Amino acid sequence: MNELNIDTARTRTILVEFIANTIENAGFSKIVLGLSGGLDSALSCYLAAEAVGPKNVLALRMPYRTSSPDSLAHAQLVIDALGVEALTFPLTGMVDPLFELEPKMSKQRKGNILARQRMILLYDQSEAFHGLVLGSGNKTEILLGYSTLFGDSACALNALGDLYKTQVRQLSAALGIPEPILQKPPSADLWPGQTDEDELGFTYSEVDKLLYQLVEEQRTPQDCIMQGFAESFVRAVVSRIRATQFKRQAPPIARLSKRSAYEDLSHILS
Secondary structure (H helix, E strand, C coil): CCCCCHHHHHHHHHHHHHHHHHHHHHCCCCCEEEEEEEEEEEHHHHHHHHHHHHHHEEEEEEECCCCCCCHHHHHHHHHHHHEEEECCCCHHHHHHHHHHCCCCHHHHHHHHHHHHHHHHHHHHHHHHCCCCCEEEHHHHHHCCCCCCCCCCCCCCCCCCCCCCHHHHHCCCCCCCCCCCHHHHHCCCCCCCCHHHHHHHHEEEEHHHHHHHHHHHHHCCCHHHHHHHHHHHHHHHHHHHHHCCCHCCCCCCCCCCCCCCCCCCHHHCCC
């Protein structure tokens, strides 16, 4: 049995209940999310629509001038299938003036700016729609730090954060997400021709198997090498995890008192 296989029916129930309960406990009834046309955001939208009803979900399409036309079309497939509310905000006029100030700006910096501009729009619409922002980062991306801090990683809740990309694909297939979305190469669509796996240097299928051993089975890097994973591959993945650990932590606060603002406040909130 493949260790990454999940019970999709049980997982669906857990995630839908998580979204519904988290939204209700926060005093909200609506959700806002970015719908890129990719698999993760499509799955998040399907789960959100089931959790709070399609009319209580606002999906934002936020294309840049170099975005693939397929991104808009695939996002529309989800909107049509679910009947969620939707808005489109072209980013070009918002970010190009900034890019023009520094003509030699790297693709990485431009990609980060695009991700953070999208989050500005999501949180603005969160206020307008009176809904919480639902993220769509999966466990693989989180562990690898493959996200923009305070960009696509910023959200009020995330239903996919404990699912590896391989498992996201399983659940998406079980929920009937449109085939063109299931089959397309994973991409943040930050620049023409960009794909996640080309940028990372390995496939999600490969890295999920390694991450499962490192995280779920708590194997050491040397254990994984002894199991047959290529040493260069293990070292590259572990190096990436170490280098991006800061993205998985709340900002450190200098301790001056007995308790920080991040401590358990259940005695106040109960």
